[in-house]
Amino acid sequence: MNRLDFIRTISSATLATGLPFPMWAAERVFRASFSGMFKEMAKDDDFVIKDIDTYMLRKALFVSVELNNGIKGWAEAMPNDKRSSRTLIDRTLKNYFEGTNIFDVEKPWDHCIKSEYDLGPGGLLTYSISGIDCAIYDAMGKATQKPVYELLGGKLRDSVEIYASFTRDVYPTPEKAATKAKQLVEEGYKTMKFRMRWGLENMDAPNDNTIDFAKALRAAIGSDIRLAMDANMGHSEQRAIQLGKELEAFDLAWWEEPTAPYDYDAIKSIVEQVDIPIVFGEHAYTVEQIKHLLTYGGSWAVNPDLLKCGGFTGGKRIGDYIAQHNVKLVAHNSRPSLSTVCMLHWACATEMATLPQEFALREKAPGAFDCLTGFPEFKNGRLYITDRPGLGVEVDEDQVRAYDKKYTR
Numbered sequence: 001m002n003r004l005d006f007i008r009t010i011s012s013a014t015l016a017t018g019l020p021f022p023m024w025a026a027e028r029v030f031r032a033s034f035s036g037m038f039k040e041m042a043k044d045d046d047f048v049i050k051d052i053d054t055y056m057l058r059k060a061l062f063v064s065v066e067l068n069n070g071i072k073g074w075a076e077a078m079p080n081d082k083r084s085s086r087t088l089i090d091r092t093l094k095n096y097f098e099g100t101n102i103f104d105v106e107k108p109w110d111h112c113i114k115s116e117y118d119l120g121p122g123g124l125l126t127y128s129i130s131g132i133d134c135a136i137y138d139a140m141g142k143a144t145q146k147p148v149y150e151l152l153g154g155k156l157r158d159s160v161e162i163y164a165s166f167t168r169d170v171y172p173t174p175e176k177a178a179t180k181a182k183q184l185v186e187e188g189y190k191t192m193k194f195r196m197r198w199g200l201e202n203m204d205a206p207n208d209n210t211i212d213f214a215k216a217l218r219a220a221i222g223s224d225i226r227l228a229m230d231a232n233m234g235h236s237e238q239r240a241i242q243l244g245k246e247l248e249a250f251d252l253a254w255w256e257e258p259t260a261p262y263d264y265d266a267i268k269s270i271v272e273q274v275d276i277p278i279v280f281g282e283h284a285y286t287v288e289q290i291k292h293l294l295t296y297g298g299s300w301a302v303n304p305d306l307l308k309c310g311g312f313t314g315g316k317r318i319g320d321y322i323a324q325h326n327v328k329l330v331a332h333n334s335r336p337s338l339s340t341v342c343m344l345h346w347a348c349a350t351e352m353a354t355l356p357q358e359f360a361l362r363e364k365a366p367g368a369f370d371c372l373t374g375f376p377e378f379k380n381g382r383l384y385i386t387d388r389p390g391l392g393v394e395v396d397e398d399q400v401r402a403y404d405k406k407y408t409r
């Protein structure tokens with residue numbers, strides 16, 4: 001019996017006796033007292049989740065899911081606020097999953113998302129559950145000796161083009177950005193995206209030098225390399241249209257989030273008036289939010305992020321939805337290590353993932369790559385998937401624990 005069955009059983013039993021004992025109270029009892037007991041009862045099932053743990057790296061939050069048979073699945077959660085994500089996983093979310101069979105993952109996933117809806121559904125809730133869900137898929141693959149893409153419906157492609165994603169924070173002048181762009185071309189990238197990182201808090205910044213960056217980047221990489229730019233929500237509708245018309249001269253592959261992701265009227269107006277493919281979606285965390293974005297705003301392609309949309313379970317549902325609407329996926333992926341491997345399995349198994357997918361460069365996750373072996377091969381701008389079980393990478397648990405000790409304060 002898992003957590004959900006327990007709560008339903010208690011509720012229906014007490015209803016039959018006429019004593020009030022609502023579901024929320026049964027849930028609290030489960031959390032407080034019985035989860036350990038049911039984990040004990042389920043101990044004979046090899047594929048039951050025994051333990052979920054979190055590990056703090058410098059700029060990442062790794063998650064492990066350990067089964068009764070000792071198999072461990074690994075992934076990472078979105079680390080915007082990794083201490084809060086760790087607390088949420090440790091104190092609340094793990095209770096939905098521990099004691100359940102990994103092959104029933106959608107049942108506790110749905111129950112958790114719906115029960116804890118007030119904590120999300122976008123933001124910390126889905127940022128955190130993503131780490132658990134992806135680690136469960138890694139464990140599922142290891143348990144069945146199948147790569148994760150097979151569990152997602154099978155491989156549609158052997159490799160995926162990735163685009164190099166770099167940012168004004170690190171390369172703050174057009175000259176520095178241009179030098180980095182040239183280096184990325186030499187490394188083999190055929191597509192790159194430069195993030196202006198304005199943010200909602202700097203909308204229509206007076207020092208906006210987007211055009212200077214576009215000019216320098218295009219001059220540095222020539223006309224054969226695809227260049228995308230990301231406004232990171234930095235403009236009002238009026239300013240985005242004005243700037244977008246100026247950017248048309250630089251043959252952008254796409255322009256990302258020129259305005260607030262929830263202002264569907266503004267998005268629609270920009271899509272209609274600017275002759276550049278417009279992309280939104282990294283702030284759409286559920287199928288419903290993607291649906292609203294496409295219905296009311298419009299977007300040339302969508303860029304949901306596996307670590308923001310609930311892991312493979314959420315990503316699979318979004319992939320199926322956009323396939324029905326012929327919208328392409330240009331996956332957002334701001335975490336370069338384990339998240340990239342998850343994204344690769346997702347993109348290889350998702351029909352509409354025919355565009356380049358994001359890679360945020362190794363420099364964004366210091367230390368994380370020290371903990372991994374078997375990272376997919378990068379060649380000519382593409383990542384190549386392997387048929388190794390699970391995600392196909394090995395995690396050095398001793399190294400992860402050493403970092404956790406160092407970065408947990």
Ligand SMILES: [Mg+2]
Pocket residue numbers: 230232256257282
């Ligand atoms: Mg973006």
